[in-house]
Each structure stands twice: as C-alpha cells, then as structure tokens.
Amino acid sequence: MKSLVISAIAMAAVDRLKQSILSLKGRRTFSYLAIAKQLAKKGFEVINFGVGQPDVDTPKPIIDEAKKALDEGFTKYTEASGIAELREAVAEYLSTRFNSNVKPSEVLITPGALPAIFLTYTGYVEPGDEVVIIEPSYPPYTELAILFNAKTLYIPLRWKGPEEGFELDIDLLEKSISSRTKLVVLNNPHNPTGYVIPFKYIEKIVELVRRVNAVVLVDEVYYEFVYDNTVFKSILSLDNWRDNVVYVNSFSKTFSMTGWRLGYLVAREDIVSRLTNVAVNIWSCPTSFVQRGGIAAIKRNEVMDYVKEVVELFRRRRDLMVSKLREVKDIEVWPSQGTFYLFPYIGKILDRLGINDEIFAEKLLYSKYVVVIPGSSFPDKAGKKFVRLSFAVDMDTISRGIERIKQFVEELKKVE
Ligand SMILES: Cc1ncc(COP(=O)(O)O)c(C=O)c1O
Incomplete structure (x- = not known):
C-alpha cells in the first residue's frame, strides 16, 4: 500500500509540466497528414496537397559528399557553431547570392531553421514581451511565443482578390510597433500565402524596429522559390542589418534536405558567439557528416543548376x-509569387454552406481523399477563409487532385 502511494506521488511530479508547455497545440497540419496515412493504409488513394517539402530527391553530389565523410570517419563532435569550412562557405554564398557582406564569424550552423528560430526567441524574448507576427503565419512563431510567455500581436495580410493577391498593410504595422515590441517576425517569401514582401517594406520595417530598439527575426527559407518577374531581395543586402536583424535560413527546402536537419543563423559576431553558448547546451554541434553535405550543396555548380531546374518545374x-x-x-x-504553396480563398463556399475551413478540409479528406491544410492552422485568424495547397507534387497528381476538389465542391452544393 505504502509503495503505491509513493509511486502515485512520483507520477504526479512528472505530470507537473510547465503551464506554457501544456498550452502548446502541437502541429495541426501533421494531424491531417496522419489521417491521410491511415486512409492510405486502408487502401484509399490519397492525394496529398499538405506536404511542406519538395518531392524531388536530395541532389546526388550532396549525398556523395556526406557518404564520403562517413567513410572517412567524420563522425565525431564538431565545433558547436559548425565546421569552419561550412561557415565560410555559407558566408561566401550569402555574400554573393544577396550582394551582402556576411563574415564566417557571423554564421551559426544549426540543425535546421527551426532551431535557429528557437535560439532567437531564447535570446530575446522575456515573459510579457510583445512579439509581432504577420498573419496567417508559420505556427512555430506563435508556439514559441506561448512557450516563452510572450504576448503576440498579429498583423493580418490583406486579401485583395485573385488579381492582386495579398498585401502587407505597412501603416497598420507601423502603428502596431511600439516600445513594448521585442521581436518582429518576418517570413519572406511567405508561408502559407506565397506573398513576397516588397523590399521597400523590408527597409521600412527595419527602420521602425530600430526606432523602438527591437529585433527583426527574418526567415527566408523559401528564398530560392520565387516565380515570374517577382523581385525578391534579401534583408541581408541592407548595409545596416547588423544592429537589428537576426537572420535564419536553411538547406531544407532549397536542396530538398528536410530530413537532414541543416540550417543557419546569421547575426552580428558577438550575438552569434552568445547564441552558440546556448546552442552547445542543447545540441552540442550540428551533425558532423551532414555539414559536409551542406558544403557540397552550396559549392557545387551542378547542384545550383539542379535547383534552378526544380524551381522552373x-x-x-x-x-x-x-x-x-x-x-x-x-x-x-x-498565383503565388514565391514558396510552393497556393492559398486560395474559399470564403464564398464556407459562407454559403455555413461551415468552417476545418470542416471543409475534413469532408474533403474523408470523401475524396484529398489533403489540404485549413487556413486557420496558420495563426491567428486571417487565414480562416482559405486553405493551403502545396504544388510540390507531380503534374498528374495536381490534375487529378483538383478534379476531385471540383467534384467535391459541386456535390457540396447539391447537399444545400
Ligand atoms: C517558414 C518556415 N520556416 C522554417 C521552416 C522549417 O525549416 P527547417 O526544416 O529547416 O527547420 C519551415 C518548414 O516548413 C517553414 O515553412
């Protein structure tokens, strides 16, 4: 009897997770993908427009270099901030690619963009601080604000219709940035809308943030996926990025390396050094042989040629x-300007039928076996009359999947 009581108390202790952790929602997009897997297991032919990664293979020179590193026994801890050769390669790559002047000491190699985002929040966000996020938004920006007990302030992108797409209301953003603001998060090109934030707005935001002595966290993981005549200019091309910008990027999307876990953070040298002191206590160092693959990714011309072909595809x-x-x-x-997502407006259908985006997505999944991600999965509320579809799937799948959506919408009408 006595031992039972003791074990009950012990269990209660592990249950005592911090309230901020209990408030996290997990990734809702993953739950749709899990249902899709179950349906596929039952034999249904599921079409998945929920994917957040390129469907092409990691380019061979990257794989070969990582294998070579393994064969050479390059399997031990490395420097916490990443191997010198990769930091140099990233600095040179960014400087050439974005007409910038990044130094190797300003680069911190991380296991993907997300850990770099996490480090930035760790570095700057205190309980009660205000984090400004453009919505709809990539969910971790909000989840991390919750984890760090910060307040979120959302700036909705304006939907101007199928001709003009989305627009950032820069005046609203200006009004929202105050002395309470600690961090402004910019994702450009923007997931889930595919909007590319014009550079004049980027310049303006940096100026606004400077006035209140806050930091801009810039996530450019989709920088290579830009279409037509859209001009994408990295924030790193500004001369004065060092005082207010923490920059995050990754190998995941560009080089189809999502599972490798390789990304980087760029900030002023002393900030990189301080954040490395945090990183070393979490992951010690980025994976050794993966870093060698990263060097091949940005140094080999044939890889960049391949990336261009993928973007054209x-x-x-x-x-x-x-x-x-x-x-x-x-x-x-x-038509999105960047990323590999479309974010169509389905408000007319939802309003007519009196359903929300989640019910729309669920009905579509269970009746036609097509996965789309409801817009409300991207905090806060601006996306709730939209759904996100990824076009990182082959042409035939796109044709058949949209045909099913067409039938689904027609049948929904019949139910009226
Ligand atoms: C805007 C954005 N940032 C970061 C990431 C994550 O990148 P990584 O896989 O390098 O952590 C994603 C992945 O979907 C994303 O959409």
Missing part, C-alpha cells in the same frame, strides 16, 4: 494548379 506546376483551381466555382486563387 515548380513554376509549371503552380501554373497548372492555378488554372485547374480557376475552373472550380467559387474558389478564388492568386
């Missing part, structure tokens, strides 16, 4: 998906 897929979606009554779609 994605542009054609985007065009197909847009033209197919335009055949679906009451769906309004704007």
Whole structure:
C-alpha cells in the first residue's frame, strides 16, 4: 500500500509540466497528414496537397559528399557553431547570392531553421514581451511565443482578390510597433500565402524596429522559390542589418534536405558567439557528416543548376494548379509569387454552406481523399477563409487532385 502511494506521488511530479508547455497545440497540419496515412493504409488513394517539402530527391553530389565523410570517419563532435569550412562557405554564398557582406564569424550552423528560430526567441524574448507576427503565419512563431510567455500581436495580410493577391498593410504595422515590441517576425517569401514582401517594406520595417530598439527575426527559407518577374531581395543586402536583424535560413527546402536537419543563423559576431553558448547546451554541434553535405550543396555548380531546374518545374506546376483551381466555382486563387504553396480563398463556399475551413478540409479528406491544410492552422485568424495547397507534387497528381476538389465542391452544393 505504502509503495503505491509513493509511486502515485512520483507520477504526479512528472505530470507537473510547465503551464506554457501544456498550452502548446502541437502541429495541426501533421494531424491531417496522419489521417491521410491511415486512409492510405486502408487502401484509399490519397492525394496529398499538405506536404511542406519538395518531392524531388536530395541532389546526388550532396549525398556523395556526406557518404564520403562517413567513410572517412567524420563522425565525431564538431565545433558547436559548425565546421569552419561550412561557415565560410555559407558566408561566401550569402555574400554573393544577396550582394551582402556576411563574415564566417557571423554564421551559426544549426540543425535546421527551426532551431535557429528557437535560439532567437531564447535570446530575446522575456515573459510579457510583445512579439509581432504577420498573419496567417508559420505556427512555430506563435508556439514559441506561448512557450516563452510572450504576448503576440498579429498583423493580418490583406486579401485583395485573385488579381492582386495579398498585401502587407505597412501603416497598420507601423502603428502596431511600439516600445513594448521585442521581436518582429518576418517570413519572406511567405508561408502559407506565397506573398513576397516588397523590399521597400523590408527597409521600412527595419527602420521602425530600430526606432523602438527591437529585433527583426527574418526567415527566408523559401528564398530560392520565387516565380515570374517577382523581385525578391534579401534583408541581408541592407548595409545596416547588423544592429537589428537576426537572420535564419536553411538547406531544407532549397536542396530538398528536410530530413537532414541543416540550417543557419546569421547575426552580428558577438550575438552569434552568445547564441552558440546556448546552442552547445542543447545540441552540442550540428551533425558532423551532414555539414559536409551542406558544403557540397552550396559549392557545387551542378547542384545550383539542379535547383534552378526544380524551381522552373515548380513554376509549371503552380501554373497548372492555378488554372485547374480557376475552373472550380467559387474558389478564388492568386498565383503565388514565391514558396510552393497556393492559398486560395474559399470564403464564398464556407459562407454559403455555413461551415468552417476545418470542416471543409475534413469532408474533403474523408470523401475524396484529398489533403489540404485549413487556413486557420496558420495563426491567428486571417487565414480562416482559405486553405493551403502545396504544388510540390507531380503534374498528374495536381490534375487529378483538383478534379476531385471540383467534384467535391459541386456535390457540396447539391447537399444545400
Ligand atoms: C517558414 C518556415 N520556416 C522554417 C521552416 C522549417 O525549416 P527547417 O526544416 O529547416 O527547420 C519551415 C518548414 O516548413 C517553414 O515553412
């Protein structure tokens, strides 16, 4: 009897997780993917527009270099901030690619972009601070604010319709930045809308943030996926980024390396050094042989040629998906300028049927076996009349999937 009491108390102790952790929601997008897997297991042919990664293989020179590193026994701890050769390669790559002047000592190699984002919050966000986020938004920006007991302030992107797409209300953003602001998070090109924030706004935001002595966290993981005549200019091309910018990027999307876990943070040298002191207590160092693969990714010309081909392929897929979606009554779609997502407006359908985006996505999944991600999965509320579709899938799948969505919408009408 006595031992039972003791074990009950012990269990209660592990249950005592911090309230901020209990408030985390996990990734809702993953729950749709889990249902899709179950349906596929039961034999249904699921079409998945929920994917957040390129469907192409990691380029071979990257794989070969990582294998070579393994064969050479390059399997031990490395420097906490990453091996010198990779930091140099990233600094040189960013400087050339973005007409910037990044030094190797300003680069911290991380296991993906997300850990770099986590480090930035760890470095700057105190309980009660205000974090400004453009919405709809990549969920971890909000989850981390919750984890660090910070307040979130959302700036909704304005939907101007299928011709003009999304627009940042820079005046609203200006009004929202105050002495309470600690961090402004910018994701450019923007997930989930595919909007590319014009550089004049980036310049303006840096100026606004400087006035209140806050930091801009800039996440450019989709920098390579930019289409048509859209001009994407990195924040790193500003001369004065060092005082107010913490920059995050990754190998995940560009080089189709999501599972490798390799990214980086760029900040002023002393900030990189301080944040390395945090990193070393979490992951010791980025994975040794993966870093060697990273060097091949940015140094080998054939890899960059391959990336360009992939982006061109994605542009054609985007065009197909847009033209197919335009055949679906009451769906309004704007061709994204960047990323590999479309974020069509389905408000007319939802309003007519009195359902929300989640019910729409669930019904579509269970009746037609097509995965789309409800816009409300991207905090806060601005996305709730939209769904996100990834065009990182082949042409045939796009055609068949959108055909199913078309049928689904027609049948929904019949139920009315
Ligand atoms: C905006 C954005 N930032 C960061 C990430 C994560 O990148 P990584 O896999 O390098 O951690 C994603 C992945 O979906 C993303 O959409």
